[in-house]
Amino acid sequence: MRRALLGVAVLCLALTLPACMEVEQVTSPERQAGQTVRRDTAAWNNEPIAGGPKWSKGDRTSWEEQIKQRQLAQHEHRRIYQ
Amino acid sequence: MARMKFLCDAERCIECNGCVTACKNENEVPWGVNRRRVVTINDGVIGAEKSISVACMHCSDAPCMAVCPVDCFYKTADGVVLHDKDLCIGCGYCFYACPFGAPQFPQAGAFGLRGKMDKCTFCAGGPEEDKSEAEFKKYGRNRLAEGKLPACAEMCSTKALLGGDGDVIADIYRERVARRGSKGAEAWGWGSAYGQPPKGGAAPAAAPAKKS
Numbered sequence: 001m002r003r004a005l006l007g008v009a010v011l012c013l014a015l016t017l018p019a020c021m022e023v024e025q026v027t028s029p030e031r032q033a034g035q036t037v038r039r040d041t042a043a044w045n046n047e048p049i050a051g052g053p054k055w056s057k058g059d060r061t062s063w064e065e066q067i068k069q070r071q072l073a074q075h076e077h078r079r080i081y082q
Numbered sequence: 083m084a085r086m087k088f089l090c091d092a093e094r095c096i097e098c099n100g101c102v103t104a105c106k107n108e109n110e111v112p113w114g115v116n117r118r119r120v121v122t123i124n125d126g127v128i129g130a131e132k133s134i135s136v137a138c139m140h141c142s143d144a145p146c147m148a149v150c151p152v153d154c155f156y157k158t159a160d161g162v163v164l165h166d167k168d169l170c171i172g173c174g175y176c177f178y179a180c181p182f183g184a185p186q187f188p189q190a191g192a193f194g195l196r197g198k199m200d201k202c203t204f205c206a207g208g209p210e211e212d213k214s215e216a217e218f219k220k221y222g223r224n225r226l227a228e229g230k231l232p233a234c235a236e237m238c239s240t241k242a243l244l245g246g247d248g249d250v251i252a253d254i255y256r257e258r259v260a261r262r263g264s265k266g267a268e269a270w271g272w273g274s275a276y277g278q279p280p281k282g283g284a285a286p287a288a289a290p291a292k293k294s
Contacts (some may be wrong), residue, residue, distance in 0.1 A: 010234035035164045038209035043226040053229030075254045
């Protein structure tokens, strides 16, 4: 009897453990049936975060300009020697 | 107009897996999903071992977009290939189509059921509201909306992994190989590969290869 109970306990443990790392995947409540793919908001339409990179909200050119300047940090010849 | 691309310099990559860790940490990617990984060829062979960091390359003509039966992929104005997890059915066609093995599938149940596809977003989030909790939970952090570049490229210690506007990173790489001389002297880049003139006139002349 004890062995049977132990077996059931091990089986229950084995069945419950795989769920520990599951990531819940749910559909957004605003999603309608048959709706086509949603598009993202353009990055430059966001307000710059405090203390972060600066650009004019809604101005793609200024956003791209600051991103290009930021990329130059990956260029050690310019980043270090100038 | 920026076209976001990654470029990995195999001469510099030291297989530290820092990019993998940065991606996991920044986007809180679940177990079993690797949006970025480091691939090594000729492992242990002196002089022939090369490593390269691989993730979604945000193809200009993305095969995943072409094969998706529910058409859940879209491309942003900066050329970042993203997908809508609300539409994804987890069929795995994109995985078969992708030459880089970028699409990843989390285990969605106790019996190995495949979940919705997950992949590198170029740290651009997804179709949820920018910088919202819903976006972070489904797609990870939206660094582009914060005016930043992908975490993997920004923290690469040897600057092997470059990320950003294809023209700018191609210029950085071109200048690097020209200075380096003996290896990768056949300067190439996004712009030159597609027949566009390099910025500021002619590309810098490559140094002659050293004979060993």
